[in-house]
Amino acid sequence: MIEALYIAETGMNSQQELIEVISNNIANVSTPGFKSSDVNFVDLVYQTNPSMQNTQLSEQSQTQGIGVTTSEQMVNFERGDLKQTGNPFDIAINGNGFLAVETQNGELAYTRAGRLRVDESGYLVSSQGQKLSANIQLPPDVTSVTFTSSGAVLVRVDSSTQLVELGQLELVNFSNPQGLTRLGNNLYSATEQAGQPNFSTPGENGVGQIVQGFTELSNVSMNEEMVNLMLAQRGYQLNARIIQVSDQVLETINNLRR
Structure with missing residues (x-):
């Protein structure tokens, strides 16, 4: 459960960075010569789950991700109109x-x-x-x-x-x-x-x-950026929901131990 909290946190941080990049694109939709940016996401290092070692599961099945992060911002140098x-x-x-x-x-x-x-x-x-x-x-x-x-x-x-x-x-x-x-x-x-x-x-x-x-003109596509913004906000909300649910589960477990 602690792993779920950490993974959701990395997801929120990554989506927040994406939202900031998209917001900057939208703010510069009327800036002559401006080039839009995008964010690449990568998985954080995979690690072996100790509880799955020495089992019949394949090596790939014994590993689990520990979250996501942004690797770099890519600039779209396509010429504007x-x-x-x-x-x-x-x-x-x-x-x-x-x-x-x-x-x-x-x-x-x-x-x-x-x-x-x-x-x-x-x-x-x-x-x-x-x-x-x-x-x-x-x-x-x-x-x-x-x-x-x-x-x-x-x-x-x-x-x-x-x-x-x-x-x-x-x-x-x-x-x-x-x-x-x-x-x-x-x-x-x-x-x-x-x-x-x-x-x-x-x-x-x-x-x-x-x-x-x-x-x-700026090469920012307002329609595309608005769709990307909605998706990024939704991703942020889902990760926040995971943290909320995980916290509730941990609280329930602690109450059962009393």
């Missing part, structure tokens, strides 16, 4: 790859959210204010900005009709994107598990192309 905004500083990645940005501590982070803006110094930055690793600075008299599908940044200055190339955006790909660490605010950091960051011109080496005037 592209929505036209008409804003020239909105860019979407049509395919694989990430934009590289500089964090406050000078390290690189990676994002799919391409809602750009210009900071007070004229640099192209993310919506959160991180400077693009391409380090592109716009002059103050720019009248138009064009991002080509291959990542070239072209501007028209003052009354000139000529387009001037200021720089080149690159996209970053990883051999194992699941190894990236989620930092929050649509940012990811590289790890050994993700592999070395590979910088490429958009449209080459397996990375997507740049689409100007569009933003990538």
Whole structure:
């Protein structure tokens, strides 16, 4: 009976973590470029039941599980739908790859959210204010900005009709994107598990192309998440019920011993 309490506790903890992940997905259903997460469950170590040893039961039948736990969170990097905004500083990645940005501590982070803006110094930055690793600075008299599908940044200055190339955006790909660490605010950091960051011109080496005037929507499916949430809540309730019933049985046994 004690084992039942422990197993139910592990079930409640695992379902609670799943509920938190699903809730975060739902909260970011309108966040551009957001990628949904899921949780993988694994059985805890199996152990041999002493009361079943030296019996005719098979070795498999003599073992029992001691609960469940979450092994890892998996990020769904499937591309979200592209929505036209008409804003020239909105860019979407049509395919694989990430934009590289500089964090406050000078390290690189990676994002799919391409809602750009210009900071007070004229640099192209993310919506959160991180400077693009391409380090592109716009002059103050720019009248138009064009991002080509291959990542070239072209501007028209003052009354000139000529387009001037200021720089080149690159996209970053990883051999194992699941190894990236989620930092929050649509940012990811590289790890050994993700592999070395590979910088490429958009449209080459397996990375997507740049689409100007569009933003990538969240890939969260509200219908799917609501179903998952109901199932997770039901699983939590059932495990809580097991604990309640086990407690009642233990109380009855203790009363019989008096």
